[in-house]
Amino acid sequence: MSPAPEIRPDQSVELLKELHILTRDGKLNQDSRRKLKQVYHLFQFIEPLLRDVKAERGAVTLVDRGAGKSYLGFILYDLFFKALRDDSHVYGIETRAELVASSQALAARLGFGGMSFLNLTVAESIASGQLPARVDVVTALHACDTATDDAIRFALEKHAKYIVVVPCCQAEVAAVLRKNKARALADPLAEIWRHPLHTREFGSQITNVLRCLQLEAHGYQVSVTELVGWEHSMKNELIIAHYKNLPRRKPAERLNEILDRIGLQPLRERFFAPAS
Numbered sequence: 042m043s044p045a046p047e048i049r050p051d052q053s054v055e056l057l058k059e060l061h062i063l064t065r066d067g068k069l070n071q072d073s074r075r076k077l078k079q080v081y082h083l084f085q086f087i088e089p090l091l092r093d094v095k096a097e098r099g100a101v102t103l104v105d106r107g108a109g110k111s112y113l114g115f116i117l118y119d120l121f122f123k124a125l126r127d128d129s130h131v132y133g134i135e136t137r138a139e140l141v142a143s144s145q146a147l148a149a150r151l152g153f154g155g156m157s158f159l160n161l162t163v164a165e166s167i168a169s170g171q172l173p174a175r176v177d178v179v180t181a182l183h184a185c186d187t188a189t190d191d192a193i194r195f196a197l198e199k200h201a202k203y204i205v206v207v208p209c210c211q212a213e214v215a216a217v218l219r220k221n222k223a224r225a226l227a228d229p230l231a232e233i234w235r236h237p238l239h240t241r242e243f244g245s246q247i248t249n250v251l252r253c254l255q256l257e258a259h260g261y262q263v264s265v266t267e268l269v270g271w272e273h274s275m276k277n278e279l280i281i282a283h284y285k286n287l288p289r290r291k292p293a294e295r296l297n298e299i300l301d302r303i304g305l306q307p308l309r310e311r312f313f314a315p316a317s
């Protein structure tokens with residue numbers, strides 16, 4: 042019997058306790074009820090993508106980057122992958138070895154055999170034989186600073202059909218804007234990021250704009266929405282990219298023009314676009 046109406050009959054109660062969504066005695070409190078709602082909300086966006094890949098390819102390989110405690114990977118596995126009888130697999134990639142070890146132990150305890158956790162840098166993960174050549178879906182939830190960019194780079198190299206990122210704080214672009222500010226101020230538009238607080242905020246926003254253009258420049262269709270109800274975080278921008286082999290020239294040109302115009306040329310390699 043499920044412990045609360047919000048919990049689906051086939052959900053792992055043990056997992057929900059491990060994730061502190063259920064209390065030790067299997068109850069939901071006010072706080073965890075909200076957390077569960079948020080989880081379902083995010084799942085609502087990802088589930089149709091998983092179903093699409095499953096229907097097209099027969100199995101789904103998902104890589105969650107900057108996995109942390111692999112909260113997202115475990116939830117996706119429990120709600121979707123667990124019931125599949127095929128070669129589908131969820132990989133969590135995380136740079137902190139102790140989190141990789143604890144996720145491995147939890148997956149073993151829960152009997153989630155279709156999950157693996159790897160401690161690899163972005164470059165290693167692109168080349169690693171521990172990951173399959175084909176990856177269908179790449180996710181990155183609040184992967185901090187440039188870890189979201191690592192996730193995008195990995196996904197592009199792997200030709201993922203879907204890329205789902207909810208970026209976290211981003212400092213790299215703001216640092217370059219700050220460094221080149223004096224020169225940039227010849228352009229009145231640089232007023233947008235003249236004050237230090239604005240430098241940080243504009244830096245964060247333009248980062249996501251550049252990420253979207255980068256994805257479009259690789260043939261993806263991109264949608265940007267808000268993760269409504271994600272109140273515990275200020276970072277609730279959800280970017281979903283779907284590979285459609287769309288024309289790339291215009292977004293690539295715009296990406297390069299923006300980098301030039303606002304003094305972000307040093308980041309051309311970060312937001313690489315294919316030559317048009």
Ligand SMILES: C[S@@+](CC[C@H](N)C(=O)[O-])C[C@H]1O[C@@H](n2cnc3c(N)ncnc32)[C@H](O)[C@@H]1O
Nearest residue numbers: 107108109134135136137182183184185188191
């Ligand atoms: C803010 S946590 C988010 C964890 C998890 N996705 C979540 O939403 O609960 C970001 C995680 O990314 C990891 N990380 C940072 N840079 C990374 C990279 N380049 N590749 C993989 N993981 C990275 C950090 O160690 C940290 O655990």
